[in-house]
Amino acid sequence: MDRIPILRMGPFLLVTIQVDLYDRLALTLESDLVQMVNKTGAKGVLIDISAVEIVDSFMGRIVGNIASMSKILDAETVVVGMQPAVAITLIELGLPLKGVHTALDVDRGMKLLRTMIDFDEYDAEGEDDEEPED
Amino acid sequence: MVVSLSKDNMRILRDQDVVPFRNRVKEAAVKIKMGLVNQTKLITAASELVRNMLRYANGGEVLIEIVSKGRENGVRLTFRDKGPGIADIPQAMQDGFSTGKSLGLGLPGTKRLVSYFDIKSEAGKGTTVTVIKWSNG
Numbered sequence: 434m435d436r437i438p439i440l441r442m443g444p445f446l447l448v449t450i451q452v453d454l455y456d457r458l459a460l461t462l463e464s465d466l467v468q469m470v471n472k473t474g475a476k477g478v479l480i481d482i483s484a485v486e487i488v489d490s491f492m493g494r495i496v497g498n499i500a501s502m503s504k505i506l507d508a509e510t511v512v513v514g515m516q517p518a519v520a521i522t523l524i525e526l527g528l529p530l531k532g533v534h535t536a537l538d539v540d541r542g543m544k545l546l547r548t549m550i551d552f553d554e555y556d557a558e559g560e561d562d563e564e565p566e567d
Numbered sequence: 568m569v570v571s572l573s574k575d576n577m578r579i580l581r582d583q584d585v586v587p588f589r590n591r592v593k594e595a596a597v598k599i600k601m602g603l604v605n606q607t608k609l610i611t612a613a614s615e616l617v618r619n620m621l622r623y624a625n626g627g628e629v630l631i632e633i634v635s636k637g638r639e640n641g642v643r644l645t646f647r648d649k650g651p652g653i654a655d656i657p658q659a660m661q662d663g664f665s666t667g668k669s670l671g672l673g674l675p676g677t678k679r680l681v682s683y684f685d686i687k688s689e690a691g692k693g694t695t696v697t698v699i700k701w702s703n704g
Binding site for chain 2: 441453528
């Protein structure tokens, strides 16, 4: 079965969606991600959708679900790289993606995640990840 | 008058048919040089409708046409299913109404994304949804 890879980068999980998502793939990603958050104790999830041309209400709901589920597990979600045409379409469709943090690109998304997360607390949990420099 | 310039019929039976279907719609839109935003709106609308068809009627058929009216070109999609039909169309067209577990954005949201939207349904016989997106509309 197809799967979207989830990369671990220190306290963050990184997902880059490079293929056309069909429903089952999206649902698998949702459950994989939430389980990964639980397993790794990740503090942030970054989803890059710069290659995604279509976000319909189902996909939007999955992204919203991932954000709310991660939130309950104490991780923040940032969606980055949305194409302008997708943003226009989402708003007209009536799906403002409430509760989902967004950033223009991966760089800014990472910065946003870092500002949202209390690193001292993360290190205190016995992880030996480096402090971010900025 | 709307004239049909090309026709392409596609059966949608499974979840996995959605992506190839979206690609076919995209091809049609690209062929008439539809702008990127309108393309995205059209494909998103198509995606919503095809999803409805799969969820509520176990699939059906879609006719993808390139149409023209005067100087304008557009893409017309006709979704036909033999599902349970929609008992109350005005209710189904309201934002936030859903008999399933969805957000209820599908039909009203789709209507906002296209230039023309028509829905006909008969309880027990099925539903036909027709949408047109004009290249510049």
